Every structure is written in C-alpha cells, then in structure tokens.
Amino acid sequence: MNLSHTVKAFHELSVTELYDLLRLRSEVFVVEQNCVFLDLDNKDQKCYHLLLYQENELVAYTRIVPAGLSYQEVAIGRVVSSPAHRGKGLGRKVMVLSIEYCYQLFGPCNIRLGAQTYALGFYESLGFRAEGDTYDEDGIEHIEMVRKAKV
Template identity: 75%
Template sequence: MTISHLVKAFHELTVDELYEILKLRSEVFVVEQNCVFQDMDDKDQKCYHLMVFSENGLVAYSRLVPAGLSYEEVAIGRVITAPSVRGTGLGKVLMELSILYCHQLLGTGPIRIGAQTYALGFYESLGFVAEGETYDEDGIEHIEMVRKS
C-alpha cells in the first residue's frame, strides 16, 4: 500500500478534505462505535489536521490540538484508521506522524491523549503513560495518557 500524508490548519483545508475528514470520523465514531455525540465541538478551527491517504482516499486521520484547548498540554485527538486498513501498521505510522507534527507545529513539550482503554498497550508502545482513573466518554471507557518529550 502506498501512502502519503498532509497536515493542514483548519483554514487551509479544502471543502473536499473537510468532507472526507468528517465522513471518516462519522463512519468510525458514530456508526462503528455506535456512539451518539457532538463531533463538531468548535475545536477543529483551532487545530491542525493530519490526513493519511492511500490509493483509496483518506484512510487515517488525527487532530493536533494546541495546549490549553482540550488539556493544559498539546494533545492528539480524533485518532482514526479506516476499517479497511486496520492491522496493517498504519495506526502506528499515524501516531508517529502525529507526535512529529505536534512537536514541529505546537512545541516540544509533553503530549496528552484521552485513550480508549482497549488501546492502552498500543499507546504505551509509543511512549504514552496512563495517568489518573478511567472515565466514561460517550459510553466508551477511556484513560488519559501523557507522553513526555
């Protein structure tokens, strides 16, 4: 599989890119995870958007969140891989790119995520450490994790 990626501020996104992002987020977070929630949370406009493409279009995405918007630290959120590419290692590539661009665009400090607990081992393999208690977010168990620089 050949992949490419782009990272853009919200105002740089084309209408088609924004549509593909929202379509993938809806496919995974609303339909697949059966989770009714307000995805458009007024944070997208202040974030960077990392898009990973294959020959089939957008297949992975994450939102790079400036410090002070979701957490005190810089954050990575809305981490998604399309069902068609799961198990290929693309999730790890997505997170490695997310970390790289967080440091390039938002500073070299710690990065915080709100991880679904089933993916705890995956995020630990990338240097994230669980912090605090688990919590319910939209019916799915999560835990905050931090990766020091």
C-alpha cells in the same frame, strides 16, 4: 503500500478534505462505535489536521490540538483509521507522524490524549503513560495518557 500525508490548519483544508475527514470520523465514532455524540465541538477550527492517504483515499486521521484547548498540554485527538484498511499498521503510522508534527508545530512539549482503554498497550508502545483514573466518555471507557517531552 503507497502512503502520503498532509497536515493543515482548518482554514487550509479543501472542502473535499474536510468532508473526507468528517465522514471517516462519523463512520467510526458514530456508526461503528454506536456513539451518539456531537463530533463537531468547535475545536476543529483551532487545530491542525493530519490526513494519511493510500493513493487518493483517506485511510487514517488525527487532530492535533494546541495546548489550552482540550488540556493544558498539546493533545492528539480523534485518532481514527478506516475500517477497510485496518491491520496494516496505519494507526501506528498516523500516530508517529502526529507526534512528530506536535514537536514541529509546538516545539518540545508533553502530549496528552484520551485513550480508549482497549488501546492502552498501543499508546504505551508509542511512549504514552496512563495518568489518572478511567472515565466513561459516550459509553466507552477511556483513560488520559501523557507522552513526556524529550529534552
């Protein structure tokens, strides 16, 4: 599997990259998960965007969120993999890269995310631990998880 990736601030994204990431987010979060929500939340402009490609096709994506924008900690959000490419370890690959880039961009830091509860085990395998109670977000049960900084 020939994978490549890029991480860019919002203003560095090409029009094609922006279209591709918004299309993938919409395909999964709106259509597949049947959630009517405003994906464009005015946070993208302040975030970094990790795009994972197989050949020239966007197959996975995350949004790396600076501390203070969504949570007190740096966060990883909008974690998504293409339905056509699932079962190939791309979710793990994009998350490992995202964790590495959190540290490269922001130094040693705690990383928080809002996980869909069905994926709890996946995120635990990457060093995240559940924190707090479950909550409903757009009709899907979530829980916040934190990966403590390694000092």
